Amino acid sequence: LWADDIFRRAVTNNLLLLVGAGATILVLALLLSHALRGGGRMAKVARAVYLFPQIISLVVVAVLWQFIFNPTGLFNAGLDKLGLGNLSKPWLGESKWALPAVGVTFIWWAVGFYIMLFEAGLKQVPEEVNEAAALDGSLGWHRFRHVTWPLLWSVKRVAVIYLVINSMNVFALVFLMTRGGPDHSSEVMLTHLYEQAFVNSSFGYATAVAIGNFFVVMALTLLILFVFRRNPVEGRR
Template sequence: MRDTLTPQARVQTGVPRTTRRRPPGGPIALLMLAPFLIAYLLFFVFPIGRAVQLSLTQSSLTATGPFVGLANYVQLVGDSDFWASVLHTGTFALYTVIPVTLLGLLMALAVNRLVRARNFAQALFFLPFVLPVSVVTLLWQWILNSSFGLVHALTGTEVAWFGEPGTAMPTVAFVTVWWTVGFNMLLFLAGLQNVSKEVYEAAELDGAVGWKSFRFITWPLLWPVTTLVLTLQLISSLKIFSQVYILTGGGPFNSTRVVLEYMYDTAFQNLDAGYASAIAVAFFLIILLVSLVQAALLRGRS
């Protein structure tokens, strides 16, 4: 029975006051969290703080320069090369986010319908994702080589896929989709397998089969997974660097130079750590803003 006596009533009636117990294991839990907290502070918080500090100075890679305040950010606002790299990064995101999400969903739907060969198909589609970026880029450099590549041997075309401004970025995006779609397929497949069969059976009795079943059952129940895939893929696409740098090196006339590559060139070729840090901080804020906007839109859709 619930006790409704107030503390004053307890004193007057002589009923002992109940003591609020703290949950046990507080120091132990803090001790167990300590390794993560130390690593988080050391490898995440401290580098961010150091980058912000360097962005306010005119520093090189080897020495901290004089304090210049917001001069690097003022220069960044009028830097056409920076905004061109932002545009290239956004273009790459447009080329990859929606296709890799849609293809991952379609592949998951196809694999989920299999019975005997499901594990084989799942492993086959996921296999490219486990390859390192160096292997993926070397493979596609050979396949798309304009002189002796596989595409050239089959079609007879001599297109410099990674050497033309009009084809370099779409080709890099295609390679990225091929490389990463298997991971998204696994996420969607896990979501599909969590949908109860009884839901489909009840809907089938009401006439919801085929497209109606997907539209009114599968798609709404997969929306949380879709939100996760879109968010992860957007952040990953905005942080693109490795495959662009290896496949194109910035591309013809810098047509594929993304923000992280511009930051790399500024820091390690121009030896300007202060300005490179300003690029990093500004791009971090851009990614944070885009992610928050996307999260708000997806939350509204759900």
């Protein structure tokens, strides 16, 4: 498998989505969940907005963003309105920008789930802990870093595992938006598997790709479980 340039590129693209889009998702989810912690009417509206991508079909998401990134679509139209028309390009039609465009779509689709996950985690932080931290003069970033962040240990572990699974098994978005092109620049493991099985009828090779995908996901999951093997809060008790 590793002798196949396309397979290597597919694995690399999956890892780029995991690291690039995954890190962006986690940061946005943490910031937005913390901002929405207070509740209120605006928080309810915001929850409806960020959960919207989760309740619509991935096919609809892919078609919507394919239209946005179309050469005559909303993104280029927005650049023109801002006087940045010289930056307009066929985002899904250029090797350099196809994968980042898919990554943006992936972030928009996935971030709502992780906001909800971190919101649930923040609600589990005992209020007396925050009150004690405030009495000790721990505020803002200092409180978040030394009090809230360690208490989100189990939520962080679940979030990262889900990110690995979603990033390494992404298929519909890539297939519907770019089909792995142009020139395999946005190829991921599952689109490569599909091409080998249903276009080239190389079912044996497609099976090998599926097994390779399984072992990559398993290895990353075991690595995460190893990294998060010990709760730092329990370790200090």
